[in-house]
Amino acid sequence: MELVIEHLSKTYPNGTKALNDVSLRIEPGMFGLLGPNGAGKSSLMRTISTLQEADSGTISLGDIDVLHQPERVRQVLGYLPQEFGVYPKVTAAELLEHFAVLKGISNKSERRQVVDALLHQTNLYNVRNKNLGGYSGGMKQRFGIAQALLGNPRLIIVDEPTAGLDPTERNRFHNLLAEIGEDRIVILSTHIVSDVSDLCRQFAIINKGQVLYTGDPLQAIEEMRGQIWRRLIRKEELSSYQEQFAVISSRLFAGQTIIHVHSVAQPGNGFEGVEPTLEDVYFARIHAAEQVAVKSVVA
Numbered sequence: 001m002e003l004v005i006e007h008l009s010k011t012y013p014n015g016t017k018a019l020n021d022v023s024l025r026i027e028p029g030m031f032g033l034l035g036p037n038g039a040g041k042s043s044l045m046r047t048i049s050t051l052q053e054a055d056s057g058t059i060s061l062g063d064i065d066v067l068h069q070p071e072r073v074r075q076v077l078g079y080l081p082q083e084f085g086v087y088p089k090v091t092a093a094e095l096l097e098h099f100a101v102l103k104g105i106s107n108k109s110e111r112r113q114v115v116d117a118l119l120h121q122t123n124l125y126n127v128r129n130k131n132l133g134g135y136s137g138g139m140k141q142r143f144g145i146a147q148a149l150l151g152n153p154r155l156i157i158v159d160e161p162t163a164g165l166d167p168t169e170r171n172r173f174h175n176l177l178a179e180i181g182e183d184r185i186v187i188l189s190t191h192i193v194s195d196v197s198d199l200c201r202q203f204a205i206i207n208k209g210q211v212l213y214t215g216d217p218l219q220a221i222e223e224m225r226g227q228i229w230r231r232l233i234r235k236e237e238l239s240s241y242q243e244q245f246a247v248i249s250s251r252l253f254a255g256q257t258i259i260h261v262h263s264v265a266q267p268g269n270g271f272e273g274v275e276p277t278l279e280d281v282y283f284a285r286i287h288a289a290e291q292v293a294v295k296s297v298v299a
């Protein structure tokens with residue numbers, strides 16, 4: 001089953017163009033949707049999940065017309081929203097059982113089996129009788145995955161799942177995602193580049209409602225090879241470098257500022273070539289798009 005999005009656009013009543021002619025083809029496996037805050041990721045996820053409507057464009061999931069057959073989508077969809085609220089005074093086992101009833105698993109012993117299996121899979125079985133209010137952020141996210149997996153969905157959407165998780169929990173969550181992404185479409189929406197480079201065979205960069213790039217992370221890195229340059233500068237020199245070069249990122253290291261510049265040719269003295277990372281790809285694509293936007297405003 002493939003998810004095909006074509007020419008999807010959405011403008012909110014206040015005039016914000018959240019999706020601007022988005023087209024994507026998503027195959028089974030983990031797909032990373034990478035973009036800064038406000039890029040339109042949640043709008044896209046909510047539209048695919050049938051929680052909101054688009055102004056124009058089409059989405060198909062196998063033979064399902066997503067925008068016109070929301071009931072069919074909901075039968076095969078698992079969704080972990082950005083803000084996953086839980087009732088603090090019920091236990092994981094109770095709430096999952098409740099969701100299973102809502103999903104239509106009416107046979108009691110079957111439901112019990114499904115719930116237990118999901119609690120095991122998400123490593124929550126030992127804490128299943130604890131109130132959700134006492135769960136850590138990572139435990140809540142894993143519970144979110146457990147509920148999203150009910151009914152064995154073919155398409156799973158997770159919106160910014162690792163924000164706020166500590167490294168151990170994040171790692172555990174990654175392993176869980178990798179496991180569930182083996183045989184179905186999992187769309188991971190995030191602004192954290194390493195979530196995508198760790199997990200996804202396919203990804204897209206989205207900014208201001210537009211798809212800037214889509215493809216394989218390794219290929220995207222390969223295409224940038226020889227075009228990323230590094231230089232140590234003094235903090236107060238940053239703005240002058242930004243005027244002269246395509247500075248795609250700057251960070252502090254041992255009290256000094258390291259900049260990365262995107263350039264096909266050697267930018268000049270003092271720059272050293274570096275192996276690109278997915279983060280360089282991401283910043284370079286966004287930087288290039290912003291430059292085009294600035295130029296068209298000036299023109």
Ligand SMILES: Nc1ncnc2c1ncn2[C@@H]1O[C@H](COP(=O)(O)OP(=O)(O)OP(=O)(O)O)[C@@H](O)[C@H]1O
Pocket residue numbers: 012013014016017018035036037038039040041042043044
């Ligand atoms: N209901 C709404 N009404 C008006 N504007 C909205 C609405 N929802 C989102 N927006 C705006 O649309 C743009 C895209 O928002 P969206 O939430 O889809 O982005 P995002 O990439 O998911 O960002 P974030 O990670 O911050 O959620 C933003 O400018 C946002 O302020």
